Amino acid sequence: MxxxxxxxxxxxxxxxxxxxxxxxxxxxxxxxxxxxxxxxxxxxxxxxxxxxxxxxxxxxxxxxxxxxxxxxxxxxxxxxxxxxxxxxxxxxxxxxxxxxxxxRSSLKALVDMAPLEATVVRDGETMTISVDDVEEGDRVIIRSGEKVAIDGRIVTGNATLNEAAITGESVPASKAVDDRVFSGTIVDNGFIEVVAERVGDDTTFARIIELVEEAQESQSKTEKFLDRFANIYTPAIVVLSVLVYLFTRNIEMTLTFLVIACPGALVISAPVSIVAGIGNGARHGVLIKGGDIMEKLAKIDTVVFDKTGTLTRGKPEVTDIHAIGIDKTNLLRLVAEAEMISEHHLGQTIVKEAKSQGLELRNEPENTEVIKGNGIRATIEGKLLAIGNRKLMTAEGIQIANEIEDYAINREKAGNTAIFASINGKIAGVLSIADRIRPEANDALRELRASGVKQIIMLTGDNRHTAELVGAQLRLDQVHAELLPEDKVAMIQKLKDTGHRVAMAGDGINDAPAIATADIGLAMGEGGTDISMETADVVLMADRLDQFSHAFSLAKATVRNMKQNTFFAVGTVALLLAGVLLGKVFLASGMLIHELSVLLVILNAIRLIRYTKRKPVKRQNLERELLPE
CATH class of the missing domain: 1.20.120 (Four Helix Bundle (Hemerythrin (Met), subunit A))
Structure with a gap:
């Protein structure tokens, strides 16, 4: 019905x-x-x-x-x-x-934002078609006020876009040629033409809706327990009702006992809180993948961060090129051509710098090999290049002269990552790359501590000097540098073995093993990268650390709300049953109170939809807490 x-x-x-x-x-x-x-x-x-x-x-x-x-x-x-x-x-x-x-209003709001039509250019003709008919490779035109119907890259034009449906951020983002746009976002002002890379159910927006739907349907441990409890509780009440009749011979009291003992409020006490909490997260650009994840997140006491792209902006820049026995421009070109095979953000930064200087990267690297956590090896124009950190140079048997080492250390102490480049077994230069700390990082970490996180740790493959500088600026409890992916996994496992409940936050690609090892894996990826949306337990769509602090405090509030509902439901049934046995509660009045208790449980859960994290604690007070005596 x-x-x-x-x-x-x-x-x-x-x-x-x-x-x-x-x-x-x-x-x-x-x-x-x-x-x-x-x-x-x-x-x-x-x-x-x-x-x-x-x-x-x-x-x-x-x-x-x-x-x-x-x-x-x-x-x-x-x-x-x-x-x-x-x-x-x-x-x-x-x-x-x-x-x-x-x-479920947050999910409904997301679904309502889904685009229905798209304007495409085919064979020189502009036409408006259903989003279901858009194909990969189509050129899609989006004007002011229109919704983006696909994921793709801008080929002409520029615009400001409202990306709240994806990231939860209400401030419009400026987009130009080569920038990515996502389905479900709205062009506030401007005109862009986009080549469709993902369409239909493959778009980021469609996958967000799917993930939120799945999360709201999945059950937490508390929900599973309550379901099992209800299956035992209901037949037990029938047996107790029979016993009540045998002892009292009062059929009306027996029937009242039967109805009042219905566990209605108890059965829904956990699900409504979980659904409301997940919906709130989705509205704020945080994907929490289910009730079980919500409960685990609320119990976290240790947060482990990667550095680049997590505590820092993830938009590094080449700040200096120190060439030895070779022209700077030629060194940059050779290194960039070798790094074209790399997916690492530092390698892509070098490629981007070369292109920004107008260098043509024509040579395809040969005999390429990516050495995880250390760098790459490749042959360009018959020259053997090794590009990476000190460990790679040592593994290659390449000596680093004292003056070059001193230069690299000075760059690292200034907050740079030093990338060594060798040609045919000899050091040819050092490229300095710097990445700024996220502007919201300090406030986000303070909020995490205020919400109950006991320690915050950074694990990074970067050099010790840069890592310690970032750690000092953010007042981290521990900093571990120059780690390989397997070292990060071992560190997290050690924390878990000592009884800590650990959340690992990374970029979802290089840190995938560590994210998978942690109790809660958290991925930061603007627009949601494939691997982050699939493997992480929590995804921050806007790539902002304050979304993590919101997710953590939201999880705590959701679990607290769930406990309140359960306590209220059990307490109401207990009082009503006592009233029935004492002859103070009757069938119709008891049923009315019972139904009101169900509604109160739901209304309490609805409060989570409007939940926002507490205001940041004043800086001066927290400094007293964080600084050693």
Whole structure:
């Protein structure tokens, strides 16, 4: 039975009850009884049908308890009670459905933002088509006020885009040629032409909706326990009701006991909180992949960060090129041609610098080899290049002269990463690359500590000097540098073995093994990279650390809300049952209180939809907490 049919039956039952009251006042008692029985049957049929379906699945449902109680009430001639109970049960179910819709409002808002049409250029002709008909490679035109229907790169034009649907950020982002745009975003101002790279269900926006839907459907440990508990609890109540009757010989008290013991509020106490919490995260650009993840995130006491792209902006720049026995421009060209095979952000930074200087990178690298955590090896123009850190130079048997080492250390102490480049076994230069700390990093880390994180650690493959500089500026508890991916995994495993609950935040690519090892893996990737959206437990769509602090405080608030609901549900049932046994609570009044408790549980969960993290603690107070005595 759908929601419309339920609402109609509820309305009809309510009218019959109102009419029965009118007939009672005017003295038409026989007609009153007929209307009450009619109301009971009308409202009782859908309840009994649900109970029968549950029994076929070998499940004891709440509807079964209500059906037994209603049949019993009819049998003993308590028509007012039977009509009132069926009406209140259906009316409660209707209100639950309406209020539960609000807990999914964030997902509904996302779905409503999905684009329906796109303007494409095919064979020189401009046409408007359904988004389902857009193909990869199509040139899509988006004007001011229009929604982007695909993922792709801008080929002409520039614009400011509202990317709130993807990142949760309300401040428009400026986009120009070669920048990526995502489906579901809106052009605030400007005109762009985009080549479609992902269409339909493959777009970032479509996958966000899918992930949020899956997360809201998945169950937390608490929900699974409550489901198992309900399956045992319901038949136990039937047995207890029989015992109540055997001891009291009071059929009305027995039926009231049966109805009041329904675990309605208890069963939904956890799911509504989880759904509302996940919805809140989605609205703020945070994808939390399920109730189990939410509970684990709330228990985190240690956060481990990668440096580049996580604590820093992830937009490094070449700050200096120190060439030895070779022209700077030629060194940059050779290194950039070799680094074209690398997916590492530092390698791509060198390629970007070469292109910005107008250098043509024509030579394809040969005999290429990526040495994880150390660098690359490649042959260009017959020259053997090794490009990377000191460990790579040592492995290649290349001596670093004292003056070159001193230069590199000075650059590192100034906050740079020193990249050594050798040609045919001899050092040919040092390229300095610097990346700035994220502007929101300090506040985000303070908020994490204020929310209950005990220690914050940085694990990085970068050099010790740069790592220590970043650690000092951010007041980190521990800094470990010059680590390989397997070293990071070992460090996280060690933390877990000593009893810590660990969250690992990285870029979702180089740190994938460490992210997978941690209790909670968190990926930062603007627009959601493929690997981050698939492997991480939590994804920050806007690539901002303050989203992590929001996610952590949201998880704590969600678990707290879930506990409040469970306590309230159990407490209400216990008080009502005590009232029944003492003869103070009756069938209709008890059912009304029971349904109100269900609604209060849902309304409490709805508060999470509007949840925002607490204001940052004042800097001077936190400095007292963080600085050693």
């Amino acid at each position: 759908n929601a419309k049919q339920t609402s109609r039956i509820t309305a009809a039952t309510g009218l019959l009850l109102a009419a029965a009251i009118g007939l009672h006042v005017t003295g038409f008692h026989e007609w009153r009884q007929i209307l009450l029985i009619t109301a009971t049957v009308l409202a009782g049929i859908p309840i009994a049908y649900k109970a029968f379906k549950a029994l076929k699945m070998k499940a004891f449902s709440i509807e079964l308890l209500v059906t037994i109680a209603v049949v019993g009430a009819l049998f003993i001639g308590e028509y007012v009670e039977s009509a009132a109970v069926t009406f209140l049960f259906l009316f409660g179910a209707y209100l639950e459905a309406r209020t539960l819709e609000k807990t």
